[in-house]
Amino acid sequence: MIKLSKPNIPEIAITAMNDIIRSGQLVHGAECIQFEQELAAYLDVKHACVVSNGTAALHLALLALDIGPGDAVLVPDFTYPATANAVAMVGATPVIVDVCPQTYCLSVSELEKTIAQWQGPERLKAIMPVHEFGHPADMNAINELAKKHALYVVEDAACALGAVDGHLKMGAASDIGCFSFHPRKTLTTGEGGLVVTNSDEIADKLRRLRNHGMERTDAGMKFFYPGLNYRLTNFQASLGRIQLEQLNSWIHTRKSLAAFYLKKLSPLAEAGKLRLPSSHAGHSWQTFMVVLSDQYNRDELVIKLREKGIETSLGAQSLSSLAIYPNHWNDTHQFDTGSTLYKQGLALPFCELYSTAELQQVVDALIDLL
Numbered sequence: 001m002i003k004l005s006k007p008n009i010p011e012i013a014i015t016a017m018n019d020i021i022r023s024g025q026l027v028h029g030a031e032c033i034q035f036e037q038e039l040a041a042y043l044d045v046k047h048a049c050v051v052s053n054g055t056a057a058l059h060l061a062l063l064a065l066d067i068g069p070g071d072a073v074l075v076p077d078f079t080y081p082a083t084a085n086a087v088a089m090v091g092a093t094p095v096i097v098d099v100c101p102q103t104y105c106l107s108v109s110e111l112e113k114t115i116a117q118w119q120g121p122e123r124l125k126a127i128m129p130v131h132e133f134g135h136p137a138d139m140n141a142i143n144e145l146a147k148k149h150a151l152y153v154v155e156d157a158a159c160a161l162g163a164v165d166g167h168l169k170m171g172a173a174s175d176i177g178c179f180s181f182h183p184r185k186t187l188t189t190g191e192g193g194l195v196v197t198n199s200d201e202i203a204d205k206l207r208r209l210r211n212h213g214m215e216r217t218d219a220g221m222k223f224f225y226p227g228l229n230y231r232l233t234n235f236q237a238s239l240g241r242i243q244l245e246q247l248n249s250w251i252h253t254r255k256s257l258a259a260f261y262l263k264k265l266s267p268l269a270e271a272g273k274l275r276l277p278s279s280h281a282g283h284s285w286q287t288f289m290v291v292l293s294d295q296y297n298r299d300e301l302v303i304k305l306r307e308k309g310i311e312t313s314l315g316a317q318s319l320s321s322l323a324i325y326p327n328h329w330n331d332t333h334q335f336d337t338g339s340t341l342y343k344q345g346l347a348l349p350f351c352e353l354y355s356t357a358e359l360q361q362v363v364d365a366l367i368d369l370l
């Protein structure tokens with residue numbers, strides 16, 4: 001079976017992790033601090049705070065900005081629900097905005113429209129763009145809109161470690177950036193996550209909130225406010241540190257594999273059978289997702305591909321289609337793009353460990369079945 005993706009954990013990372021386990025220093029410690037310094041350097045950001053997973057990262061980011069009941073946060077329709085769940089879990093309201101059919105990221109024109117037409121009762125407080133599958137959202141336009149309307153920007157860069165847009169590094173291009181190290185991400189620590197910021201004040205809050213609201217001082221533990229335990233372990237950090245050294249070369253390989261798919265699948269696109277993803281130069285290609293034309297039933301195709309030994313799946317969810325969040329427009333407002341990507345999106349096997357021969361098998365199977 002050609003799996004959707006495979007975690008890429010080098011043997012030396014396993015050895016390094018075993019050494020940490022043998023040392024007995026299991027919880028947050030020196031490895032986490034080193035990992036944070038290396039991540040801050042990689043992202044060119046002042047503060048990096050490793051946490052237990054990407055959802056914890058989003059939760060902490062919203063808590064650090066004091067976002068809560070009575071506040072509203074703009075989120076893209078097409079994403080993993082963790083984006084909006086974090087907003088709901090701080091007691092704020094997620095406001096869904098449709099996405100762009102090419103990039104699968106927040107549509108800036110829809111965002112502008114939603115902000116202009118917003119009538120409350122909640123106060124708009126923040127925009128949470130998602131760099132979906134590693135494609136950079138339009139951070140210049142989003143930051144400009146945020147500035148104009150005095151909104152925070154919290155990037156959900158869960159899938160986008162290593163994605164760039166010109167000189168902007170995704171996740172480090174706004175007030176706070178959040179990453180996931182889940183096994184479906186290019187760099188994985190099993191569970192794991194990261195929050196980054198250039199603000200000293202926010203960083204202090206993030207670190208305390210991550211650790212029971214506490215800071216160790218010479219006089220002992222000082223508790224500043226109620227907090228959580230969202231710490232990463234030392235042995236997870238050691239896994240991540242070794243992978244980070246190789247991340248850029250993995251993304252480089254992913255770019256050439258994406259170019260292979262784009263070329264080999266172009267006849268199907270030209271025949272109107274599917275749409276291909278946009279190939280931004282700074283895409284980090286966490287996932288390669290095509291969009292099937294309406295004539296095909298995606299779920300049936302997933303089964304037929306599995307029968308041929310190829311694992312595929314939907315790409316991400318559509319928050320409006322899940323119907324667990326309120327629709328602030330009215331009952332008839334449609335999120336056409338997000339719901340189409342959810343229904344017709346097909347994520348193909350993809351990661352730096354695959355050869356072009358394996359990808360060719362996927363292409364052949366698709367050509368055969370479509």
Ligand SMILES: Cc1ncc(COP(=O)(O)O)c(C=O)c1O
Pocket residue numbers: 053054055056079080082083130156158159179180181182191192193
């Ligand atoms: C866009 C997005 N945000 C947040 C998350 C949550 O990350 P985690 O699974 O590490 O909690 C994910 C994970 O899949 C994601 O894809």
